[in-house]
Amino acid sequence: MRVVLVGNGGREHAIAWRLKRSASVSNIICPNGNPGIAREADVPRVELESMGDWAAFAVEQRADMVVVGPEAPLAAGLTDACTARGLKVFGPTKAAAELEASKAFAKDVMQSAGIPTAKSDTFEEYDKAFDFAKSLGLPVVVKADGLAAGKGVAICTTEEELIRALTENLKDARFGESSRRVLVEEFLVGEEASILAFCDGASVYPMIPSQDHKRALDNDEGPNTGGMGTYAPAPVVTEEILASAYGTVLRPAVEEMAKRGMPYVGVLYAGLMITGDGLKVLEFNCRFGDPETQVVLPLLDGDLGEIMMACCEGRLAHARVGVRPDHAACVVLASGGYPGSHETGKVVHGLDQLEAGNRVVFHAGTRAGDNGTVLTAGGRVLGLTAWASTLQAAVEDAYRMAEVVTFEDVHLRRDIAHRALRRTAP
Numbered sequence: 486m487r488v489v490l491v492g493n494g495g496r497e498h499a500i501a502w503r504l505k506r507s508a509s510v511s512n513i514i515c516p517n518g519n520p521g522i523a524r525e526a527d528v529p530r531v532e533l534e535s536m537g538d539w540a541a542f543a544v545e546q547r548a549d550m551v552v553v554g555p556e557a558p559l560a561a562g563l564t565d566a567c568t569a570r571g572l573k574v575f576g577p578t579k580a581a582a583e584l585e586a587s588k589a590f591a592k593d594v595m596q597s598a599g600i601p602t603a604k605s606d607t608f609e610e611y612d613k614a615f616d617f618a619k620s621l622g623l624p625v626v627v628k629a630d631g632l633a634a635g636k637g638v639a640i641c642t643t644e645e646e647l648i649r650a651l652t653e654n655l656k657d658a659r660f661g662e663s664s665r666r667v668l669v670e671e672f673l674v675g676e677e678a679s680i681l682a683f684c685d686g687a688s689v690y691p692m693i694p695s696q697d698h699k700r701a702l703d704n705d706e707g708p709n710t711g712g713m714g715t716y717a718p719a720p721v722v723t724e725e726i727l728a729s730a731y732g733t734v735l736r737p738a739v740e741e742m743a744k745r746g747m748p749y750v751g752v753l754y755a756g757l758m759i760t761g762d763g764l765k766v767l768e769f770n771c772r773f774g775d776p777e778t779q780v781v782l783p784l785l786d787g788d789l790g791e792i793m794m795a796c797c798e799g800r801l802a803h804a805r806v807g808v809r810p811d812h813a814a815c816v817v818l819a820s821g822g823y824p825g826s827h828e829t830g831k832v833v834h835g836l837d838q839l840e841a842g843n844r845v846v847f848h849a850g851t852r853a854g855d856n857g858t859v860l861t862a863g864g865r866v867l868g869l870t871a872w873a874s875t876l877q878a879a880v881e882d883a884y885r886m887a888e889v890v891t892f893e894d895v896h897l898r899r900d901i902a903h904r905a906l907r908r909t910a911p
């Protein structure tokens with residue numbers, strides 16, 4: 486089949502890489518894909534602005550399926566525009582993507598479906614939000630209701646920080662329309678994990694649980710980022726917790742969405758906090774995680790194209806999906822200064838000097854330079870991914886890759902998978 490892939494970062498490179506290794510897929514077309522994606526797919530340079538432009542492009546390309554990576558086009562209705570033209574789309578409709586695009590909507594779904602989550606309420610008025618936050622006690626979490634590129638969450642440990650977070654959102658509209666409402670939430674203590682699940686509107690199939698490292702610096706210090714590295718499986722998600730995530734989070738969420746007349750098709754990403762009191766949902770995302778995908782897809786056993794098509798056609802229950810018994814680790818190479826201001830345009834060295842193996846360099850923010858060079862073009866630049874029969878070996882191999890592949894002023898965390906490695910240390 487012919488697949489049009491939307492998005493051009495590390496997550497989309499991982500998707501393209503895996504689709505290329507799917508017997509069901511003959512062609513992948515990823516408009517404006519980065520130089521890594523260009524190794525797996527056709528990457529025509531085209532300007533596609535509206536969702537209608539994208540749908541027209543997919544029709545022109547005779548796409549059998551459109552696969553959407555990022556949340557923004559989903560929230561903007563890309564799926565709806567494509568299905569209106571008779572295309573099959575792996576990714577939720579605009580209505581269903583509200584699970585990520587509106588935290589208030591997500592909480593409402595969780596409440597109706599009895600899904601465990603932090604105590605919270607939503608507010609448009611400063612005073613009411615402040616009073617509720619005070620009633621929860623510090624620390625307390627303030628979240629912009631809408632999409633804020635991963636920057637909308639403030640963990641307030643002092644009253645000053647609480648006042649600042651509420652003011653930035655409700656008075657200064659820091660994230661524009663996304664800030665019009667805030668969610669004020671109880672602070673949860675525990676270990677985080679991500680579970681991504683394939684969904685076909687009725688059935689759910691969880692992929693291997695993974696763990697992201699959101700803070701910029703070692704020991705989980707520094708500002709929040711899009712994610713500095715991941716590994717899978719995450720041992721904090723025991724068999725029991727996985728069963729509980731399926732039974733109390735994923736299945737009820739998909740059933741509730743179907744009941745509301747907005748069946749959920751695509752990847753449902755549950756961001757979980759594993760607390761002393763069981764698991765609780767921190768957030769839902771309506772797509773693959775980035776960089777979770779970079780470790781989850783190398784461990785997927787099955788034909789990704791066929792699995793996605795089965796989701797589009799409501800026959801996931803009969804698809805062959807499995808997990809390989811390996812461990813994977815992804816170390817993100819970021820531009821110095823990320824997530825703050827950083828320079829780009831640096832030459833990436835060593836890409837052609839890596840020995841082959843159970844490893845792959847996923848490109849995130851890169852672009853082609855002159856004479857076949859690859860230049861940095863964003864905050865997160867590359868995801869060095871390796872897999873092996875033990876987590877230790879996978880992590881060591883990913884860091885060996887970082888000795889070969891590098892660029893000026895590179896920033897990386899040196900402690901990817903530290904929680905799991907500590908857990909399994911002799």
Ligand code: AMP
Nearest residue numbers: 603626635638670671672673699767768
């Ligand atoms: P989010 O963008 O919702 O994933 O939140 C970003 C990060 O903030 C999460 O990965 C958590 O580390 C943290 N966070 C969000 N909500 C809470 C909460 N209720 N309690 C503790 N930490 C949280």
Ligand code: GLY
Nearest residue numbers: 697712774775776
């Ligand atoms: N890695 C976090 C996310 O994709 O939202």
